[in-house]
Amino acid sequence: xTLFVLLSLVLAAxxxxxxxxxxxxxxxxxxxxxxxIAATRPSRGLVLALAVLVVAVAGGGYAWVGSPRMLAVxxxxxxxxxxxxxxxxxxxxxxxEQHSTDPAGWMQAAQMQIDASHLDVAADxxxxxxxxxxxxxxxxxxxxxxxxxxxxxxDGEPIALVDRALAINPNQVKALALKGQxxxxxxxxxxxxxxxxxxxxxxxxxxxxxxFLKRRLDALRAAAAGAASAPAG
Numbered sequence: 706x707t708l709f710v711l712l713s714l715v716l717a718a719x720x721x722x723x724x725x726x727x728x729x730x731x732x733x734x735x736x737x738x739x740x741x742i743a744a745t746r747p748s749r750g751l752v753l754a755l756a757v758l759v760v761a762v763a764g765g766g767y768a769w770v771g772s773p774r775m776l777a778v779x780x781x782x783x784x785x786x787x788x789x790x791x792x793x794x795x796x797x798x799x800x801x802e803q804h805s806t807d808p809a810g811w812m813q814a815a816q817m818q819i820d821a822s823h824l825d826v827a828a829d830x831x832x833x834x835x836x837x838x839x840x841x842x843x844x845x846x847x848x849x850x851x852x853x854x855x856x857x858x859x860d861g862e863p864i865a866l867v868d869r870a871l872a873i874n875p876n877q878v879k880a881l882a883l884k885g886q887x888x889x890x891x892x893x894x895x896x897x898x899x900x901x902x903x904x905x906x907x908x909x910x911x912x913x914x915x916x917f918l919k920r921r922l923d924a925l926r927a928a929a930a931g932a933a934s935a936p937a938g
Contacts, residue, residue, distance in 0.1 A: 790821055801833075859890065
């Protein structure tokens with residue numbers, strides 16, 4: 706996720722530099738045709754607003770998707786990477802397979818696989834959990850989140866899971882966040898705003914996803930306000 710944010714910042718800087726360099730200085734424009742083209746170029750205020758928008762959208766894009774974390778299933782913190790963690794992962798995975806009709810066992814195994822960065826295995830474990838709890842909207846959102854992290858996009862199975870989750874529970878915060886993120890990639894900004902504002906309305910106080918969404922929306926509003934108030938020249 707850190708690499709993704711850095712690349713996003715580089716993209717914002719590059720976009721800003723290109724727009725500023727390509728925009729002619731009005732004081733030095735004498736040719737009428739060039740002046741007409743200059744009039745259609747974005748203002749400096751709009752350029753800055755667009756840069757903020759790129760950072761807000763691209764830099765924040767998968768901040769929650771890129772670090773899928775389910776609620777802890779055991780009171781003790783898992784061991785760090787190494788033989789101890791590998792042994793615990795193997796134990797929980799074996800236990801889940803021995804008690805294959807117990808959804809809690811598959812959830813525990815999935816959490817440990819995530820801790821060990823075995824995301825593909827964790828996704829399979831969550832699919833087995835969902836097969837045992839087919840109407841669990843929270844679980845659908847968690848699986849969609851994890852799959853989006855793996856494939857770095859919400860197309861396909863992840864967004865299908867999001868839609869299923871919201872059909873069961875229209876107030877599922879993570880599903881609403883992911884729906885808004887997907888809508889953004891489709892340039893459906895109305896749906897994005899509706900989903901994210903809905904998430905803010907129904908999220909419990911201090912919810913980390915809601916905090917993240919509020920920062921993104923505040924940045925977008927600031928960018929829009931800056932563009933609206935920027936001088937035309």
